[in-house]
Amino acid sequence: MIDDLVRSLRPDDVTEESYQARRADDLTRAFAEQPARRRRSPLLAASGLLAAAAAAFVVFAPSTTVPVKIPLETPVATPVLTARSVLLAGAETLERTPAGKGTYWHEKVRTFTSPLDGVVVASTGETWYDGRDGKIGATRDVKTTFADERAEKVWRAKGRPGLPDAGAERSFEGMVLAWGIGTKQVRQADLKKLPADRAALQKWLDEARPTGEDAGSFTFAAARHVLTSPASNAARATLLRILADQDGLRLDDDATDPVGRPGLAITDATGDHTLVVDPATAKLLAYVYDGPDERQVDSPPGTTMIPARHGTAYAYLETGWADLPR
């Protein structure tokens, strides 16, 4: 019996010996830390910092005494939210959502990057694209935030890295917009044709996933593109169902995205990828990348690879079909 033979290869003697030798030290090392209830990414925390700074400018009215009636607490049965249940509910919401109207896929995205420790550069970009033509809006609302004065000094001394090019509005003439999803280079037409059938979409993802890359982590990274793309609502719903079946997902049901919108944050098992979802519409509000910096690799001539950087976040302010603005 092959399985019995393979089972007899399990190195039980070594694992038992190691267990006895390491147990005390491993437990001591763990208990030296408090188990975290929730882990917030630096950018989500940074947005909290911004909100706190803004609150400092609120002018309070002179205090007056107002009788306050405190309601008696009544126990309310609330369903337990899990990352899985949130994603599955999102899939159902998407399936009920009618497709939008318009010729151009419109995205308005606020991008947050962290060129140095304690420095966050934010800017807003906008595109309208029909697969061939369209418009790229000028980069707007560039804002740099610092954790402290020292971070600001270092950033200035290093020549203010990370500021986006302040390009003017332009057309897509001579350019093709494509996204690298794993090994696939994907254009708008490909995204519109993404299958809604689960097996077919899983096959597409498996084909795109580079050899050796973790499936859960890859699916999360791919989800960022697909969930904000002109893929059909049915295909997006299927992707949420595939995400829901990943192991080790974590849910923060009290999160805010980098622009302060409340949402549900779902983080994959590696902790590298977080998706912030609006529970009412199942739309992706934001994507936050907390993994290691990706290395720049050679890309085909005429294309530019933008490697993922630790601490980068995208807040999707608007995504959907629209007409070209005048």
Next chain:
Amino acid sequence: MDDPETRFTDLYDRHYRAVLGYALLRADRAAAEDVVGETFLIAWRRLADLPPEPLPWLLGVARNLLRKQRDSGIRAERLLAYLPARDSPDVADQVTEREAALIVLAAMAEADAEALILTSWYGLTPREAAKIAGCAAGTFAVRLHRARRRLTEALRPRTLQEQS
């Protein structure tokens, strides 16, 4: 039972050996022990988020950590060093057969060997094991079937091979 330290200790006691066994496939002992230590540290930090059946989750975390190592392939010589001793009258035959099996496992496509090991060592369902291996259940079933067939063929007694 509900205090975090007791829960974590129980988790460690139940699953340390299994996670280390998996890590030893892909790293030498010192590195494997470090990876498993790190895996349980991550589990402690995320204790509130662990699924009810945590072994597949732990193996998945260990797999991710192992992938960051320079040489994380399944190697026959690595496994041979850990081959457990067995008290049996025909111990020589058994050792020979197990050594042969290890060499076949190490020579086959890594994903196929992993499929067979995950299901037979840990009793995971193909669906659970597919998640750890990072592939669809159908793909996993194909890998498992291929690995079983390859091992069966390689270990078939020579006389039978000659007759077929």
